[in-house]
Amino acid sequence: MSQFKAFRGRLKRYFTAYGGWTAVLSSPLFLMSVALSAIGYSEWMQDKWSLLTQSLLPNLLGFSLGTYSILFGLLTGRMRAALKTKKNASEISYLDEINATFFHFIFVQVIALLWAIIYNGSLLHDLAHAAPQCFPFALTLYGYAAKIGGFIGYGLLIYSISLAIASALVVYRLASIVDPAPPHREGQ
16 A cells, blocks of 8 residues: 555655646647647547557657656756755746656656557447447447547647657756856866
C-alpha cells in the first residue's frame, strides 16, 4: 500500500505544480487540441486514430524521455538551487514548474498510448455483441461509446503532440536564464 500512496503523492505534487485542472482545461494547447479533434472527425469516427497513436507515440515518448533526462542532467547545482528559490505567482518554484511541464508532456503521451491500446481491446466489443438478447440497445450504446472513446483518444493524441510546444517553450525560457554564478576570470 505504501507504493500506491507514494505514487499518488508524486502525481498530486506534479499536478499541483502544473496548475491542476484549471491549467489543463484553460490551456490554449488543450483547447486547440479539442478543436483540431473535432475538425479531424474522420480519424476518430473510423478508428484510424488508434493505429496512428500506436505508431507515432512510442517514438515521441522515447525522444521526450531522452530530452527530459538530458535537460535535467545539464542543469548545474547552482542553477537548480536558483530555480528552486524563484517562485511563480502560484508560489510554485520555477524548477518544479519546469519539471511539471516536461512530466505532463510525457504523462499525456503515456495516457494517450494506453488509451489506444485499451481501445483496441475486444472485451467491450464482445460484451456488446453478446448482450442484445438480454439488452436490445447494447450495440447502439456500444456504438456511441466507441465514438466518444475515439474522440477522446484522438484528442489525447493531438494534445500529446501539441505539448511539444509547451516543452520547447520551457527550454527556450531556460536558455534565457543566466547562471547565477559569477563568471570565472583568468588571473583572479
